[in-house]
Amino acid sequence: MTSEYHEVKTVADLASEPAEYREAITKIVISHTVNELYGAQVFDEPAIALAPTPYAKWLTCRIAMEEYHHHVRFKALADDLQVPPEATDPKQKRPLSIFGFPMKSWPEFCVIKMLADLAEILQVEDLLHCSFVPLRNIGRVTMPEEKFHAAFGKDFCTELCKTEEGRAAVQRAIDDYAPYLPKFFGAAGSKNNETYRKYALKARRNEQMREDFLSRARSVVESLGLRFPEIAEA
Numbered sequence: 009m010t011s012e013y014h015e016v017k018t019v020a021d022l023a024s025e026p027a028e029y030r031e032a033i034t035k036i037v038i039s040h041t042v043n044e045l046y047g048a049q050v051f052d053e054p055a056i057a058l059a060p061t062p063y064a065k066w067l068t069c070r071i072a073m074e075e076y077h078h079h080v081r082f083k084a085l086a087d088d089l090q091v092p093p094e095a096t097d098p099k100q101k102r103p104l105s106i107f108g109f110p111m112k113s114w115p116e117f118c119v120i121k122m123l124a125d126l127a128e129i130l131q132v133e134d135l136l137h138c139s140f141v142p143l144r145n146i147g148r149v150t151m152p153e154e155k156f157h158a159a160f161g162k163d164f165c166t167e168l169c170k171t172e173e174g175r176a177a178v179q180r181a182i183d184d185y186a187p188y189l190p191k192f193f194g195a196a197g198s199k200n201n202e203t204y205r206k207y208a209l210k211a212r213r214n215e216q217m218r219e220d221f222l223s224r225a226r227s228v229v230e231s232l233g234l235r236f237p238e239i240a241e242a
């Protein structure tokens with residue numbers, strides 16, 4: 009942790025916090041609410057139709073259900089914070105760049121789970137220790153599921169890599185998807201991030217998180233005997 013801040017236990021306790029604290033919480037909650045919903049809509053739900061076997065479909069249904077549930081959890085907190093509904097509507101608020109990838113195949117979905125959900129794990133790691141207890145609680149129930157999603161991605165990529173054709177498709181999907189990832193962590197020297205660290209809502213700078221992510225992503229990909237492409241930082 010780079011900063012210390014006292015615990016804020018409930019939404020009601022926000023009344024005695026500075027407006028800046030409440031605004032920072034609201035921004036974080038809006039971002040998770042929008043992105044969990046949008047990710048479920050553009051990746052997880054369509055992937056059910058791409059899944060090649062009943063077993064893969066069952067697990068993909070479970071993932072889609074959990075991602076929608078993540079949205080529902082963050083949305084309930086957004087409602088408690090009296091965030092106007094349009095602020096968490098993906099049609100009004102632009103979702104993050106990692107969701108802009110036009111996913112068309114099962115190997116692409118497996119790579120997205122392996123890498124984008126690892127990126128999500130890093131974000132949730134900071135929530136686990138944040139000063140706002142309701143967010144910390146959502147982080148605690150969400151984390152095991154995000155870990156399951158990333159492990160699912162890695163397991164199915166491993167499975168696909170057993171054939172030459174599958175291996176080539178996974179490598180192609182990694183090459184195509186990797187450039188979408190660095191932006192997920194936001195700009196270097198971000199003002200929002202500075203505020204989040206001031207109030208112990210995040211532990212790391214965007215650039216530290218991105219660097220940590222890229223080294224973890226690279227080692228997962230290399231553990232499959234594949235290559236992580238050189239990509240420009242955000």
Ligand SMILES: [Fe+2]
Pocket residue numbers: 044074075078128154
């Ligand atoms: Fe999620």
Ligand SMILES: [Fe+2]
Pocket residue numbers: 075125128153154157
């Ligand atoms: Fe996930």
